[in-house]
Amino acid sequence: MNLGRSKLILIFAFVGLNLFLGYHLFWPDFGRLTRVAVTMDEIHSVELMLNDNNYYLETSIDRSARSSDFLTVSPAQGLQEKILQDFIKKGAQVVVAENATVYRTEEETAVVYSTGLIRIIYEPGVFLAENTRALEEQQLTELVETYLVGEGLMPQEIVFDYLVKRDVGFITLHYYQVYEETPVYSGKLQVTVDSDKLTAVEIYWLEPVERFPNREIEVISAADALKNLMAEIGSSPEPKTVKEIKLGYFGGEYDAEKWEIQPVWRIVLDNYEYYYINAFTGNIEQDIVIPEQAL
Amino acid sequence: MKELLKSLLLFMLFGLSLVLTYQLWYGEMPAQKLEEDVYEELIVEEPRSLENLLTPQHVMVNSEEDFYIFKKGEVDYERLWGFISGALQRVNIETAIEETKPPEGSIKILAFYFMPDLPVGEELPWLSGISYAEIRSIDIYSYDARKWLVLEDSASNNLITLLLPPSKAEQLSDLMEAVSLEEEKRYAMLTAEKLAMLSAGDLETAGPIYVPVEPLTMSELPLKAEEIENEFILKTFFVDYNLARVIEEKDGGLIYTDGEKGLRLKETGLEYSAPHKEVGQVTATYPEALLNSSSLISYHGGWPEGLRLDGFSLSGWGRVAYYSARWCMFYDGFPIFTSQPTKAFFNDNGLFYYARFVFFPENVIIEQGNKKDVALWDEALAEALKLFKEQELENETVLSLEEITLGYAVVNSSGKYRGVPVWRINISGETFILDAHKLVLFEEVDLI
Numbered sequence: 001m002n003l004g005r006s007k008l009i010l011i012f013a014f015v016g017l018n019l020f021l022g023y024h025l026f027w028p029d030f031g032r033l034t035r036v037a038v039t040m041d042e043i044h045s046v047e048l049m050l051n052d053n054n055y056y057l058e059t060s061i062d063r064s065a066r067s068s069d070f071l072t073v074s075p076a077q078g079l080q081e082k083i084l085q086d087f088i089k090k091g092a093q094v095v096v097a098e099n100a101t102v103y104r105t106e107e108e109t110a111v112v113y114s115t116g117l118i119r120i121i122y123e124p125g126v127f128l129a130e131n132t133r134a135l136e137e138q139q140l141t142e143l144v145e146t147y148l149v150g151e152g153l154m155p156q157e158i159v160f161d162y163l164v165k166r167d168v169g170f171i172t173l174h175y176y177q178v179y180e181e182t183p184v185y186s187g188k189l190q191v192t193v194d195s196d197k198l199t200a201v202e203i204y205w206l207e208p209v210e211r212f213p214n215r216e217i218e219v220i221s222a223a224d225a226l227k228n229l230m231a232e233i234g235s236s237p238e239p240k241t242v243k244e245i246k247l248g249y250f251g252g253e254y255d256a257e258k259w260e261i262q263p264v265w266r267i268v269l270d271n272y273e274y275y276y277i278n279a280f281t282g283n284i285e286q287d288i289v290i291p292e293q294a295l
Numbered sequence: 296m297k298e299l300l301k302s303l304l305l306f307m308l309f310g311l312s313l314v315l316t317y318q319l320w321y322g323e324m325p326a327q328k329l330e331e332d333v334y335e336e337l338i339v340e341e342p343r344s345l346e347n348l349l350t351p352q353h354v355m356v357n358s359e360e361d362f363y364i365f366k367k368g369e370v371d372y373e374r375l376w377g378f379i380s381g382a383l384q385r386v387n388i389e390t391a392i393e394e395t396k397p398p399e400g401s402i403k404i405l406a407f408y409f410m411p412d413l414p415v416g417e418e419l420p421w422l423s424g425i426s427y428a429e430i431r432s433i434d435i436y437s438y439d440a441r442k443w444l445v446l447e448d449s450a451s452n453n454l455i456t457l458l459l460p461p462s463k464a465e466q467l468s469d470l471m472e473a474v475s476l477e478e479e480k481r482y483a484m485l486t487a488e489k490l491a492m493l494s495a496g497d498l499e500t501a502g503p504i505y506v507p508v509e510p511l512t513m514s515e516l517p518l519k520a521e522e523i524e525n526e527f528i529l530k531t532f533f534v535d536y537n538l539a540r541v542i543e544e545k546d547g548g549l550i551y552t553d554g555e556k557g558l559r560l561k562e563t564g565l566e567y568s569a570p571h572k573e574v575g576q577v578t579a580t581y582p583e584a585l586l587n588s589s590s591l592i593s594y595h596g597g598w599p600e601g602l603r604l605d606g607f608s609l610s611g612w613g614r615v616a617y618y619s620a621r622w623c624m625f626y627d628g629f630p631i632f633t634s635q636p637t638k639a640f641f642n643d644n645g646l647f648y649y650a651r652f653v654f655f656p657e658n659v660i661i662e663q664g665n666k667k668d669v670a671l672w673d674e675a676l677a678e679a680l681k682l683f684k685e686q687e688l689e690n691e692t693v694l695s696l697e698e699i700t701l702g703y704a705v706v707n708s709s710g711k712y713r714g715v716p717v718w719r720i721n722i723s724g725e726t727f728i729l730d731a732h733k734l735v736l737f738e739e740v741d742l743i
Contacts, residue, residue, distance in 0.1 A: 007301040014308035021315035040320065070540055215537060251540065256550075259542035280538045283554055 037065035037221040046223045050242065053235035055269070057242050062222045068263035068279060069216040071179065071249050073186070075116025076205035082152060083110065083118060083203075099255075115253045118203045120153075125197025132171060132193050137163055144173055144191050144198060153201055158189060164272060170194040176248075179208045183248030185276065186261055209258050219247065219279035225265035228282045229275055244268040250276045250285060337530055340597040342589040345582060346420050348604055351376055351407040351433075353628075355482070355505060356474060358404075362482040364505055366628030367603065371474045378470055379407065379433065379444070382463055383415070388424030393456040397445065401438035404471060408432050408503070411607035412449050414582045422446075428455065429581060432503075435467070442467050481508045490696065493677050498722075501697040506672035513731060514665040516626060516703050516714030519657035520563045523596065525549075531595050532558050532567055563712075563743055564635070564652035565596075572644035577609065577616045579643070584609075588620035591639050596651050601625055602637070617642040626656045630702040631714055632728065634742035652743075654705050654712060669731035672699055675718035678734045679727040686725075697721040704728055705743040712743060 038061060047057050087103040087110050088094075095102040103110040111119045128143045129135060135143075141160055148154035161174040170192055177187025184206060192200040220228075222245050244266070251261030263279040276285040354365040354372050365372035409431060416427035431449035435442060442464040446455040459467065482505040483489070490498045529536040529551060539558075542550040548561045556569035579587060585607065592598050606621035622637040623630045633652045640648040676699060683694070698721035703714030716731035728737040 004298055004301065007298070007305055011301065011305050011308060014305065014312055017312050018308060018315060021312065021319055025315060025319055072541075217537075254542055255545070257543045257545050259550075260540035262540050278554060281553060285554055 037218075038063040038223040042221075042223050046226050049227065049230055053230050054238070055230070055236060055240050055242055059242060059244050061226070061245060062247070065218055065221070066247055066279075067216050067218045068247065069212050070260040070262055071184070071211055072209040072258055072260050073184075073206040073251070074209050074258035076155075076187075076207040078207070079155060079203070079205050080112065080116065080118060083120075084112065086152065114255045116204060116206075117253060120201045120203075122197070122199050122201075125194060125199040127196055128193060128198055130196050132196055133165060133169075140171070140193070141173060144193065147198060148189075148191070148201070153189075153203065155189070155205060159183065162272060170199070177206060179249070183246065183266070184208070184261070185248050185250040185264070185266055186252070204253060206261075217280070219263055220265075220277075220282050222247075222265055224282060225267065225277040225279070228277055229267055229284065232284050233275075240273075241270050242267060243270060247279060337527070339531070340593040342586065342593040343598060344420075344589075345414070345585060346380065348585060348589045349409070349411070349413055350603070351413075352410040352605070353408055353505075355406040355408070356404070356471075356476065357402070357406070358476055361476075361508075362484060362505055363476050363479045364482050365479075367625065368601075368628060374470055375405065375474075376407065378467060379435075380421070382444075382459065383421040384423075386422065386457060386459075388422065388457075391457040391459070392425070393443070393458050396454065396456055397436035397443040398438050401436040401443065403434050404437045405435040406432060410605055411585070412581075414585070415446070419582055422455075425455065428453075430455075437468075440464060440468070480511060482506060483508045485696070485699075489673075493673060494680060494694070497692065498680070498694045498696055501695045504696065504699060506699060507701070510668035510671055511701065512666040513629075513669050513701070513703075513716035514667065515716070516631075517657050517659060518631070518654040518703075518705060518712040518714050520712060521596075521599070521651075521653040521655065523560065523565060523651075525560055528560070528565060528596060529558065532556065563633075563654075564637075564650065566635075566651075567595075567646070567649040569645070569647045572642070572647035573617075574614050575616065575642040575644040575647075576614075577611070577618060577642045579618070581607075581609070584618045584641075585620075587641060588618070588639060591620075591641060591646055591649070592622065592637075592651075595646075595649060596653075598622075599653065599655070601655070602653060605630070606638075617647070624653055624655070626659075626703065626714070630700065630719075632702050632704045632717065632719060632742070634705075634739055654714070654743075656714070667732055669701065669716055670718070670729075670734050672718070675699070675729055675731070675734060676720060678729055679718075679720040679722060682727055682736060683722050683725060694723045697724070698726075701731060704737055706737075706741060707743050 043061055043063070046061070050057055084103060087105065087108070090105045090108075092103040092105045092110070095104070099114045101112045103112070107123055109121045109123070111121075113119075126147060128147070132140055140163070145154060155177070157178045158175045159178050161176050163174070164172045166172065173191040173193070175189040177184040186204070187206040188204050190202040191198060226242070226245065245268075246266050248264060248266055249261045250264040250266070251259065262285075264276040264285055265279050267275045267277065269275075277283070278285050350367055354375050356363045356365065356371075365375070412429035412431055413421065414427070414429050415422040416425055417423055428446070428448040429450055430446045432447045434445045434447075436445060440461065442459040444457040444459065446457070447453075448455065485500050485504045485506060487499065490500070529539070533539050533551065533553060536551060539551040539553045542552070544550065548559055551558045551560070555571055556567065559566045577584070588604065588607065589598070602622050602624050604620060605623045607618070609616070609618055611617065617640050620639045623632075625631065631654055633654065635650050635652050637651045637653060638649070639646060676696070698719060700719045702717060702719055704717040706713055706715055717737065718729045718731050718734075720727045720729065728742070729735065730737065
């Protein structure tokens with residue numbers, strides 16, 4: 001191969017490379033896919049700020065410019081009805097209270113709250129395995145999920161989140177809902193395992209009603225979410241790690257027809273410390289403000 | 296030559312690729328965080344001036360043994376208050392102020408009662424030549440051709456006496472002569488003697504209360520809830536309401552919240568709260584706070600005709616201090632009571648609670664035959680006392696009659712809002728709303 005031919009090949013290669021780079025930099029729509037909202041300098045400065053406050057980053061920061069909208073949800077009637085139908089088939093007694101309805105069989109009690117929350121208590125419990133505390137996380141989740149699937153209590157759009165081994169002996173497994181590959185942290189399933197038995201299941205499941213793509217706007221960056229969190233919670237007396245920072249939806253539980261939940265950056269610290277940063281406003285998410293005269 | 300051009304082109308492409316890579320890797324991209332045109336200009340109502348937001352609750356004309364009450368909107372009320380307000384704004388304090396009370400034998404011919412108090416003093420429209428005072432009432436006394444204004448300061452209970460110049464006194468005499476009392480209903484001031492007939496001396500009035508001597512005739516009033524333009528009102532509370540999420544309540548109400556403040560829109564009105572602003576102080580003076588309240592209601596929905604400021608107070612404890620303002624709609628001089636009044640709580644942090652429930656009379660065509668005499672005040676008060684005692688609310692030896700007012704209570708029947716004539720009676724802090732014709736108690740749930 002002569003030098004002239006090599007130069008020609010390199011020219012074509014660099015033309016291609018430059019077109020690719022220019023395309024991602026300047027093309028308005030496609031560029032968004034890889035557009036950076038966080039520069040490397042910003043990542044370094046956020047890391048420094050975290051370290052100054054005794055926090056240490058153990059996860060990567062999403063650098064892309066992301067956009068999102070509100071998601072309208074309502075309590076998932078279908079799942080609730082299915083669960084309760086099963087209770088009725090088992091001959092459950094039904095007691096209607098002010099804010100909840102209780103379905104009781106000999107070994108199971110389901111309490112359905114007006115917000116849509118369902119709490120099922122098993123007495124004396126469903127046997128899973130001897131000494132569940134000694135099991136690996138994966139073994140335990142498999143056992144639990146097999147039971148839940150068999151009982152029709154395991155929705156499909158669900159992701160295992162974390163597991164907590166409480167000091168007093170029981171273990172709780174936490175799952176969250178997913179909608180179109182985006183976490184919906186408000187929709188959740190929590191399972192309690194006490195020694196060798198599954199003793200309780202709590203389900204709060206949401207039905208996505210609609211999205212508003214025309215209201216989609218760019219959210220704050222993951223780095224800004226971390227900065228806002230630091231500004232709010234301040235420095236930690238003991239070292240803490242930031243284990244995850246992920247974009248999803250989050251909102252409260254309401255006794256309402258339907259409601260919107262907002263995009264949030266969920267920041268997970270160690271010891272299951274969770275913070276939800278509103279991805280539009282940058283504020284730490286708290287309960288919504290229902291207008292009422294407080295004074 | 297050809298090779299040289301190739302080398303040059305290659306060198307340029309290499310350089311460009313470095314620049315673009317750097318730009319993509321480190322470059323600060325313009326982040327279109329939010330829509331930029333969210334700070335949209337809103338055209339809202341002009342706030343009212345002090346002269347327009349504070350007027351007497353009622354004007355009492357004393358003619359011989361009888362009292363006559365004139366309420367806002369009536370011609371004589373407007374004439375009399377317009378004259379006195381003007382006189383207070385222009386009076387020469389140095390020549391008018393008197394150290395002594397009106398002479399013995401002078402007759403009280405006129406009185407103006409304020410709720411909330413009328414602020415007077417420096418930098419205020421009224422009596423700018425005297426030191427600051429908050430006036431609860433103005434009594435006008437006459438002796439020969441002279442007329443005195445006696446103003447009662449609510450804070451100190453001190454009296455400020457002013458002698459009207461002769462020309463003004465004459466003008467007032469002319470105005471008084473022009474007041475037509477023939478078709479007016481007579482009122483009486485509740486005295487211990489009158490109350491003793493009902494309560495064996497264990498009931499006192501908290502202030503001067505006037506009641507009609509003869510039965511008044513009233514009929515139900517067709518009402519319409521104020522129509523709130525949701526989008527406009529949202530813009531007055533949220534800089535960008537697209538960032539507020541919506542909760543649709545089971546009763547059809549809508550809640551908008553951004554996590555810091557919430558706004559509930561209902562068919563009959565709205566309610567707003569911003570709890571994080573509750574803990575705060577107030578540095579605004581009473582007149583400044585009055586103007587603030589005017590700005591708030593004008594901005595958040597407007598101040599329609601007929602809606603009057605009828606309560607204003609400063610409250611606080613610990614690190615919490617706030618002003619509360621309350622408004623009420625009036626028709627033909629009678630208040631229209633709703634279960635939740637229109638009110639605003641605010642401090643130096645701003646507005647932290649606001650409720651707005653306004654009903655307007657609609658297509659009022661009242662046939663004379665539909666009007667019926669309402670129960671007399673003493674029958675209504677006797678019923679309220681009976682209820683008070685039945686509810687075992689009595690815990691004081693002497694009860695205080697704080698209010699006995701005729702008005703309309705808003706109810707909903709067959710999907711239509713109506714104002715039902717009622718007596719509203721407050722005994723030692725307990726309020727009873729009684730149907731003015733049947734004297735049946737209205738429960739709070741019956742009211743809108």
